[in-house]
Amino acid sequence: MDRLIAPGIWQIDTELGGWPELNAVFLVEGRRPCLVETGPQRDSTRVLDALARRGVGPSDLAYIVLTHIHLDHGGAVGEVSRQFPNASVVCHPKGLRHLADPTRLVAAAGLVYGDRLDSLYGRMTPVDPDRLKGAEDMQELDLGSGRLTLVDSPGHAKHHVAILDQSSGVLLVGDAVGVKVPGGGPLRPAMPPDDFDRELAISSLHKFAALNPSQIVLTHFGPAGEPQAVLSEAETTMRRWCEVAEHAFSEEPSIDHIESALLERVFEPAEDPGRQPVVDTLNGFTSNAAGMHGWLVRRRDRPAGAGG
Numbered sequence: 118m119d120r121l122i123a124p125g126i127w128q129i130d131t132e133l134g135g136w137p138e139l140n141a142v143f144l145v146e147g148r149r150p151c152l153v154e155t156g157p158q159r160d161s162t163r164v165l166d167a168l169a170r171r172g173v174g175p176s177d178l179a180y181i182v183l184t185h186i187h188l189d190h191g192g193a194v195g196e197v198s199r200q201f202p203n204a205s206v207v208c209h210p211k212g213l214r215h216l217a218d219p220t221r222l223v224a225a226a227g228l229v230y231g232d233r234l235d236s237l238y239g240r241m242t243p244v245d246p247d248r249l250k251g252a253e254d255m256q257e258l259d260l261g262s263g264r265l266t267l268v269d270s271p272g273h274a275k276h277h278v279a280i281l282d283q284s285s286g287v288l289l290v291g292d293a294v295g296v297k298v299p300g301g302g303p304l305r306p307a308m309p310p311d312d313f314d315r316e317l318a319i320s321s322l323h324k325f326a327a328l329n330p331s332q333i334v335l336t337h338f339g340p341a342g343e344p345q346a347v348l349s350e351a352e353t354t355m356r357r358w359c360e361v362a363e364h365a366f367s368e369e370p371s372i373d374h375i376e377s378a379l380l381e382r383v384f385e386p387a388e389d390p391g392r393q394p395v396v397d398t399l400n401g402f403t404s405n406a407a408g409m410h411g412w413l414v415r416r417r418d419r420p421a422g423a424g425g
């Protein structure tokens with residue numbers, strides 16, 4: 118279902134895995150409209166149908182912006198960009214080469230998701246390199262009747278940007294603030310492998326707070342509540358989960374041990390039991406434990422004096 122979340126901003130449900138209210142893409146209308154996220158390859162038809170329904174013709178779309186290149190956010194970028202030949206494809210500079218050649222990205226996702234890669238997400242096809250543009254921090258995109266600001270926001274991944282709509286103040290934060298799906302329990306931090314970094318993630322939250330957005334909108338899923346309260350909850354929760362992981366890591370530096378500690382100390386069940394597998398599939402404890410384990414290993418092994 119399409120939902121108008123602010124003047125000129127449509128939230129489109131990709132129905133990832135057949136589940137409603139789990140994964141979104143956003144259409145920012147304008148004389149030069151912009152699609153933020155494409156969803157996974159498996160959902161490309163639903164996204165293309167929604168754009169047609171909203172009256173976006175093949176030559177209309179000016180930009181496709183990905184908050185980051187994980188497959189639930191950008192897996193359909195090859196299919197969608199082919200249908201909109203005038204659209205520039207914008208992502209963090211560190212993600213560009215993977216959009217031109219997704220082989221390694223898809224292989225890495227295969228290691229994380231196994232059999233579910235094809236049933237849930239699909240893969241990714243390349244984007245013509247001539248159409249790719251790297252997002253600079255605080256760069257503006259002119260939509261003809263409005264402007265977006267791209268906000269470098271590493272932490273969840275090093276290739277993450279958020280998108281601020283200047284007229285409404287809505288901040289589309291991708292996964293940088295976490296995941297909270299209706300009925301699925303409280304806000305969870307999203308700390309997957311391979312490059313989760315707590316300090317970067319928290320400075321990105323502070324950067325968002327300083328922008329004073331009117332709304333924080335999660336790709337998983339939708340407007341999250343009073344912005345400063347959401348950002349402070351995200352920081353508190355992330356610090357708490359990382360503390361539990363650090364303690365577990367000091368006892369036994371394994372992903373399994375971190376995961377057990379998280380399940381024992383921070384797990385809060387979904388209000389709607391039917392939503393538990395949904396949130397766990399997208400942002401489970403194994404993935405978060407693995408992401409924090411990687412961060413702790415890199416921190417332990419960093420040469421003395423490397424700082425940070």
Ligand SMILES: [Zn+2]
Nearest residue numbers: 185187273292
């Ligand atoms: Zn992600």
